[in-house]
Every structure is written in structure tokens, then in C-alpha cells.
Amino acid sequence: MNGTKLEPAVALAELQETKPDRVTIVLLSGDMDRAMAAFIIATGAAAMGMRVTIFFTFWGLNTIRRHGESSAAKDWLRRLFGFLNKGGADTLPLSKFHFGGLGTSMMKRVMRQHRMPGVPELIQTAQDLGVQFIACTTTMGLMGISKDTLIDGVDQLAGVTTYLAEAKEGNVNLFI
Amino acid sequence: MNGTKLEPAVALAELQETKPDRVTIVLLSGDMDRAMAAFIIATGAAAMGMRVTIFFTFWGLNTIRRHGESSAAKDWLRRLFGFLNKGGADTLPLSKFHFGGLGTSMMKRVMRQHRMPGVPELIQTAQDLGVQFIACTTTMGLMGISKDTLIDGVDQLAGVTTYLAEAKEGNVNLFI
């Protein structure tokens, strides 16, 4: 009886002790500043030994699309959308002061001067540190983005259920 | 003495076992893409048996305002604001490529072609699955939005304390 009473508590303690800290990030934004924040948090957490997963959806998918890759969609509507909504981690605009590209270039120049990594370098570091990249299938379909136009190293194409299964175990769950 | 020692652990274990997974979402944005993401996560979580609450504040209130409903405020300032800031789940603009409505229409057409639910349908599904809708009283007052201009099925009008009481028990708390 005593043993029976103890079991759930001990099991719980063991469960908690062995569970590594987890971070999940939904990256919806395609803005350079928000993407930088996402990858700085992701690489920082991975370097601290946390398990990190980024779910790319809507404009956030642009960060993991290959540069200049056009839409694979057959219908003109999504092709047009894919044309307007250019992909590539090095082409993301600032959310403020983009000024048709001038402000964003200025920020990138400051970053180079201070030897700060840009989004493409941060993505590489994140992949090197084992950050899981998951591309949202629902929005890929919506925006006419196919798997072969994404960069290498995207671990999984999945939907909201996969995200939630991971996030409900997460210590830090951010929507960016 | 043994029993005394056991109590907190057992109570804790029972507490944890019976506590359902919870998701809270603060929806501040009135953009179609962000609202879609919020409702896709909310309906997904509810379908997985999680308890889900959405707190609508600022522009996020537009998603639960009835279409074309004008502001109930008596002062001209908030009436003007209410006029400019139109409500209705079917009128939300994209955060990018809205192009005066053209881009947003294009996206909606792609969604219809692929039989993907739009924000109005997602709201209905969320309500059917028991997602709690809470409208933020503070910003309702600020924006001249009265209860009778909101859609049916809003469960509660409340402030930040209600949100925090729910969020601190949440497994997944997102700000969108």
C-alpha cells in the first residue's frame, strides 16, 4: 500500500528530472528583425542544451525558401503571389524603416561592421546546433511553396497537431 | 509521520494528472494571417482535448465584431475611430500584400479553391469545439466597442487579471 502510494510521486519526479527544457517558436513573420530575434533565441537556447523547434508558417516560410526560387504552383494566382512574395533569408525586409530597401541595407551594413551574424548565418548556426525546422504544410499549400524550393535541412513538413504536441511539453513557447 | 510526508507529493501528482493541458492566446492583431494562425492553433488544440481560451484585445476585437456594425460610442472621437476601424471577421486585411484589398482577395480566392476555411468558418469551428472567447473590457472602452456589437457566443468580458489567472496554469501561452 505504501509502495502503491509512492509510485505516482516517484514516477512524476523521474519524469520531471529527465525531461530536457524545451523551446518552441512559431515564426509567422517574414521581417528581418523578428526573424533575427527568433534565431538568436533559438541558437542561444540550443547552445544552452535546450531542445528547440521552429515552426515556419506564412511569411516566416520566406526565411527557409531558397533565394530567388519561384513558386511551383500551377495556377496563376498562387504563381503571382509567389512572385510578389520573394523568398530567401538574405532578402527579408525590416518591419520598420525598410524605406524600399535603403533602411534594411543600412542595418545590414552596421551588422557587417560589427561582425554580427545576419539571418542566413544564424540559420546555419541553428542547423549546426540541431534546432528542428518544421515547415507548415497548410500555409505552404496556400502560398504555392513546394518542398523542393526550401533550403536543405528542413527536418519535417507538418501541421498544427505536430506543433501542439511539442509545445505542450515546452517550457518556453513563443509566437513571433 | 510517513503519511504526512507523502501527502504533498501525492496531492501534487494528482493535481498534475487531473490538470488538462491548457492553451491561452492573446489576439491583439487584426490581420487576417495572424488571426488565421490563432484560430488554427485554437481549433487544433481544442480538437486534441486541450482547454483553450482566446483573449481578444485591440485590433483582435475586430475578428469578433459583427460585420459593418458601427461604434456605439457617443463621443465623435471614438465614433470616428470606430468608423475607420471596421469590424467583421470577413474583412480582415493581410499583414503583407494587402494592396488595398487586392492581395487579400487573391489569398481568399486561393483558400476557397483549396477548400480551406477562412476566419469566419474557423471562428464557428472554435465555438463549436468549446474554445472560450473573452473580450478585453479595457480596449473595448478605448475603441468604443460595446457588447451588443460583438458576435454571439462571446463567453466573457474581462480584464487582464482574468487572463493571467488562466495563463499561469497554461502549458502554451501565445501572444499573437
Add this chain to the structure above:
Amino acid sequence: MNGTKLEPAVALAELQETKPDRVTIVLLSGDMDRAMAAFIIATGAAAMGMRVTIFFTFWGLNTIRRHGESSAAKDWLRRLFGFLNKGGADTLPLSKFHFGGLGTSMMKRVMRQHRMPGVPELIQTAQDLGVQFIACTTTMGLMGISKDTLIDGVDQLAGVTTYLAEAKEGNVNLFI
């Protein structure tokens, strides 16, 4: 043996009982509405006895820059950026309907009429309630913002590791 078995469970129970509820907020946005939401949540949580930390990064740093303070950077690029990107909690624009300042003024006038605190007052209340303010060193460098141009009462200048150490113990972690 019995005692050995009990220890982790009891330790765990005690750990959980003594750990206060924690809220962390990354404030990346410099928009008035998002900043208001951040500070309303922060002050609400602090008033409920929760431990609250706000990490100011990118445009969010504008909320804790002194009004009209120019950039301390020596290079013209960051000085220009600092000039364009004005600081000061009372100068934040709305994310929507800013209309070159007109919409934002209108919103502020409604707030005054209804005796609602603005961002400067909310910041003061947050500091009075012991909310921890941490300014992100990485983006300060990037945007040419020096410590002496920040308001008084910023508790710490730190990077992502400090944020993550706090967030992984947090009950509610938001990215705004």
C-alpha cells in the same frame, strides 16, 4: 529505503510550492498598442504577486529611451538610424491608423478622457511594482543606443542567455 524513495517527491513538491509564478515578456515592438498590452500584462501580473521581467529589444527599446535623446554612436550610419528611429515612451505610434500621428493623437485623447494611463504612466507603475527591466545589449549596439540615453531604473543590460535562464522557469512567456 523508504526515506530515499520519498526524497525526490518531497523535494519536488517543496520546489513547486516555493517557486513564485513568473512572467517574462520580450518586447520587440515599438508600437503604442503592443507596448500598452505588454505593460498592462506586466503591471497586472506584478500586482498579483508574480515575478515579472521585460526584455526590451529592437524597437521595444524605444519605450525605455529618454525622449528626444539622440544616438550616441560615432559612425554616421547608426547616428542616422538613431535620428530616424526616435525614442521616448510618449512618442510611440499605433501599429494601425497612425495616419502621420493623427490617429495616435486621437487614441491618446480618448485615453485621457477616460483617465486611462498611457505608456509613460504604465512604465512608472511597472517600476514601482518591481517589474525587472532588461535592455538587450546586442540590439543596443546594433541601433547605436547607449546606456546613458535610457531612462532611469533599467535594472540590467544583458543578452539572450539571461532571458532564457529566466524564461525557462516562467509560467507565462510572451513575445510581443
